[in-house]
Structures are given as structure tokens and as C-alpha cells.
Amino acid sequence: MLILAIDTSAAASVALVDGERLVAALTEFAARRHVEFIGPALAEVLAEAPRPDAVVVGIGPGPFTGLRAGIAGGIGAALGAGVPVHGVVSHDALALRSLSTADGTVAVATDARRREVYATVYHGLDGDGLPLVAATPAALDPALLAAALREVYGGARRVGRGFELYRDVLGGPDDAEPEALDPTAEWLARVAHRSLASGRELPGTEPLYLREPDAKPSARRATLLN
Numbered sequence: 001m002l003i004l005a006i007d008t009s010a011a012a013s014v015a016l017v018d019g020e021r022l023v024a025a026l027t028e029f030a031a032r033r034h035v036e037f038i039g040p041a042l043a044e045v046l047a048e049a050p051r052p053d054a055v056v057v058g059i060g061p062g063p064f065t066g067l068r069a070g071i072a073g074g075i076g077a078a079l080g081a082g083v084p085v086h087g088v089v090s091h092d093a094l095a096l097r098s099l100s101t102a103d104g105t106v107a108v109a110t111d112a113r114r115r116e117v118y119a120t121v122y123h124g125l126d127g128d129g130l131p132l133v134a135a136t137p138a139a140l141d142p143a144l145l146a147a148a149l150r151e152v153y154g155g156a157r158r159v160g161r162g163f164e165l166y167r168d169v170l171g172g173p174d175d176a177e178p179e180a181l182d183p184t185a186e187w188l189a190r191v192a193h194r195s196l197a198s199g200r201e202l203p204g205t206e207p208l209y210l211r212e213p214d215a216k217p218s219a220r221r222a223t224l225l226n
Contacts, residue, residue, distance in 0.1 A: 001053045001054065001193055001196065001197070002016065002017075002018050002023070002049055002052045003052055003055070003189040003192055003193055004016055004042075004045070004046065004052040004054070004055045004056070004074075004081075004189075005017065005018070005055075005056045005088075005089075005185035005186070005188045005189075006038065006042075006055070006057050006070045006071075006073055006077075006188075007059065007070055007090055007183050007184060007185045007188050008038070008062070008067060008073075009033040009058045009062030009066060009067055009182075009183055010062060010066070010090075010161065011027055011028060011108070011178075011184065011197065012024070012027065012028045012034045012037040012038065012041070012066075012070070012184075013027040013028075013177045013183070013184045013185040013188075013200045014027075014045050014103050015027075015045065015142060015184065015186040015188075016021060016045050016046070016049060016052065017050055017138050017186060017190060017193065019171070020190055020193065022186050023048050023049065024045045024047075025184070025186050026044060026045060029099070029181070029182055031140035034066050034069035035069045037129055038069055039073070042073060043218070046077070050081070051082075052083060053083060054084050054085070054192070055074045055075075055077050055083060055084070056084070056085070056087070056188060056189060056202070057073075057083070057085065057086075057087055057192070057205055058070060058077075058089075058093070058183055058185070058188050058190040058204065059071065059089060059090065059203060059207050060089070060137075060207050060208035060209065061089075061118040061139070061208045062207075064115040064209060067208075070206050071087075071207060075156075085200075085205060086196075086203070087161040087202060087203040087204055087206065088188050088191060088195075088202060088203070088210060089106040089120075089203070090110075090188065090193075091110070091120040091160075091183065092093075092130075092188075092191045093183040093188040093191055094110075094160055094180070095110045095122040095131035095159070096125075096187050096190060097179065097184075098175070099125050099160075103124045103125065104151055104155070104157060105121065105122065105157070106131070106157045106159055107119065107121050107122075107145070107153055107156040107157070107158055107159065108120045108121075108122070108154060108159050108160045109145060109158070109160045109161075109166075110160045110162050110182065110183070111161050111162055111165055112140075112162075115141070116140060117139075117140055117145060118137055118138070118139055119137070119138055119140050119148075120133065120135060120136065120137045120138075121133075121135035121148075121156065122134055124194055126161070128195075128197075128200070129194050130194050130198075130200075131191075135148075137208060139211060142169040145170060146171075149170070151217065157174045158170065159175065160182075161179060161182055195223050
């Protein structure tokens, strides 16, 4: 299956992946101009194959402005090609990249701004080769995540830019390569491919915002310590 993937939860990233094989990719790390990046990147990547079988977009967690650029671009590309569009949790891409080389527990933390991180914890891969979620995404003070890593998830690998930004509290990331700090479209597409190949239903394109007015931070925060 040929999948066009877009993620703008942190970096701005576009990729075309055929099954598990990368066909083309463009990524701008630590991007702040997601809208300006997406159009030209899509045109360049789609020059390799103008009609993918499906489009997937990273639904976060991430900031409103960044997420909507990628999601809108993906919806537009899917409409133009006449193919379905799906969502994938962006942290799943970082988790799969890490778990592709070693099993175990992985804590993913990305920049949530406002002196917080977005955090998700995974316990290895399931039978379909997909990351198993142990604690769902939450917006956390770095000190609270550090406590969870000490008290509940000791020995977890640290993955993501959040560990780079708050290394004094959390300890630095176990992998400092740019592709290990921010979610990329390449690994997002691999998550989607494995999900669809195993018959799983992927989420829609609704963004995963963790600071909406009706959110319940206390309930979300508690999940990491349960």
C-alpha cells in the first residue's frame, strides 16, 4: 500500500511510503512555518507517485496552529487524489521508531510549550508490530513526568524533544538524532500501514488537543501514575 503521510505536530514532515519502504520524504525539524512548508513539500513528494492509496495525518498531541496545517494539507491531498484519509497519533511514530530496534518500555515526551511536555508511555509492540500504549497522551509538568518515570516506569527509554528541552529535570533523551526527537511522516506511515494491514480502524482527522476548554487535566495527569 502506497501511503502519503504528513505530520506537523512538531517538525514539518511529508513522506511517501510503500508498505515499509520509504519512497520519498522531506522534513524540516523545529519548524515554525508549517503552512509555507506543506504545499511545496507535497508537490515534490507526490512527483514520485501522484496518486497514493491513502493519506494519513498526524493528529498530535501538538499545538493548534501546527496540527491544523498538516491536517488541512492531508485532507486536501486526499480529496484531490480521491483516496481515504486517516489520522494517527503522532507519538506512535516516535515509539515505533524506537521499538523497531529494541523492545521494552518507551516514554515519549514532546514540546507542549508553556513549560510542559506532551507525554505517552508504551510497553513494547503487540502481535501486529504496533506500539502498545501503557499511558495515554497527557500534558504534564516535566517534574510530574519525572516522578512517574521514577515511581512507575523505571528503566523506560527516553524518546523525544521534551527530554532534550528539560534534561535537567527528566534526563536527556536516549537518542539525540533529529528523527528521534520529533515525529516524522515516514514512521507515521509505517504505523498506518501496519494498522491497515492488520485490519484495524484508524482514527479520523480530529486533532488531539490536550488543552481544550472541556479537558480534564487532573484525570489525564493521573493516568501516568496509575
